[in-house]
Amino acid sequence: MISVAEPWVEAPLKRFVDDARVTFALLIYPSGQVLGQSGFSRAVEVMSAAALAAGIYATVRELGRTLDGKGFRDVFHAGAKRRLYLAEAFTPRGPCLLLTVFDEQSSLGLVQLYFEELRTALAQTKVQVPDAAPMLDENFEVELNRNLAMLFGRAPGRRHITPTS
Amino acid sequence: MKTNLTPILSALTRQRGVRGSLLVDETDGVIIDATMHVGMKGPAFAALAASLYRKARLSAEAAGLGGVTFVRLRATEGHVCTAGKNEMVLVIVADVHANIGLIRMEMLKALERLTI
Numbered sequence: 473m474i475s476v477a478e479p480w481v482e483a484p485l486k487r488f489v490d491d492a493r494v495t496f497a498l499l500i501y502p503s504g505q506v507l508g509q510s511g512f513s514r515a516v517e518v519m520s521a522a523a524l525a526a527g528i529y530a531t532v533r534e535l536g537r538t539l540d541g542k543g544f545r546d547v548f549h550a551g552a553k554r555r556l557y558l559a560e561a562f563t564p565r566g567p568c569l570l571l572t573v574f575d576e577q578s579s580l581g582l583v584q585l586y587f588e589e590l591r592t593a594l595a596q597t598k599v600q601v602p603d604a605a606p607m608l609d610e611n612f613e614v615e616l617n618r619n620l621a622m623l624f625g626r627a628p629g630r631r632h633i634t635p636t637s
Numbered sequence: 638m639k640t641n642l643t644p645i646l647s648a649l650t651r652q653r654g655v656r657g658s659l660l661v662d663e664t665d666g667v668i669i670d671a672t673m674h675v676g677m678k679g680p681a682f683a684a685l686a687a688s689l690y691r692k693a694r695l696s697a698e699a700a701g702l703g704g705v706t707f708v709r710l711r712a713t714e715g716h717v718c719t720a721g722k723n724e725m726v727l728v729i730v731a732d733v734h735a736n737i738g739l740i741r742m743e744m745l746k747a748l749e750r751l752t753i
Contacts, residue, residue: 579664580666581680581684
């Protein structure tokens with residue numbers, strides 16, 4: 473099941489999940505705030521994955537700057553059975569990250585292929601950009617909890633769809 | 638960038654009607670080495686072709702037919718041929734009028750020579 477905190481990510485994220493046949497997908501802002509998810513069943517899992525993904529991204533970006541003069545754009549980790557891919561995309565509201573986990577039903581090549589389509593779709597999304605209010609530390613937890621509540625149906629504005637496959 | 642696999646793939650690409658030869662990791666679907674005509678979307682094609690070969694291999698195994706030696710996909714504008722060895726997939730894209738019999742023979746010979 474896909475659930476989103478912001479409706480404009482629903483269609484592109486669903487298409488990515490269906491096409492790439494990934495087990496988990498999590499779309500977040502680099503701060504760790506969640507935009508949408510697929511495959512997770514509990515809010516605490518989403519919160520942990522989002523925090524860890526944001527941490528990994530911050531680390532590899534700095535590592536890339538140190539080694540290569542610019543931040544790495546994506547990260548791939550091959551586990552024994554599952555693989556993880558973390559990559560950066562851009563939306564009218566700024567950069568975001570996709571964390572996705574897949575097994576032998578998919579491959580790195582397929583995930584990268586369909587991620588490029590997701591990246592293009594997100595970049596072309598027509599979404600109103602709110603007045604630039606920086607994410608403040610004191611607001612972060614409130615915003616994070618609000619998004620998680622929306623994702624898991626504990627707040628108004630919940631949206632979810634069931635994949636066709 | 639040339640590798641020790643490049644001459645083998647280049648020889649395949651020089652066959653009449655062949656648009657490109659790619660050696661792809663079957664599990665990851667990423668290119669190990671390739672020689673292609675200009676305009677081919679290598680990474681996308683590699684990912685999809687490796688997935689196709691993998692599913693054909695798994696189907697053959699599930700049907701009790703043993704390993705797959707050669708897979709040919711015929712489309713309106715050409716052919717995609719794949720053959721695998723040791724988690725690698727050799728992929729050829731060819732025009733509709735290419736000599737598939739000859740290409741198949743050359744692919745299987747090339748597979749024998751491919752070692753990483």
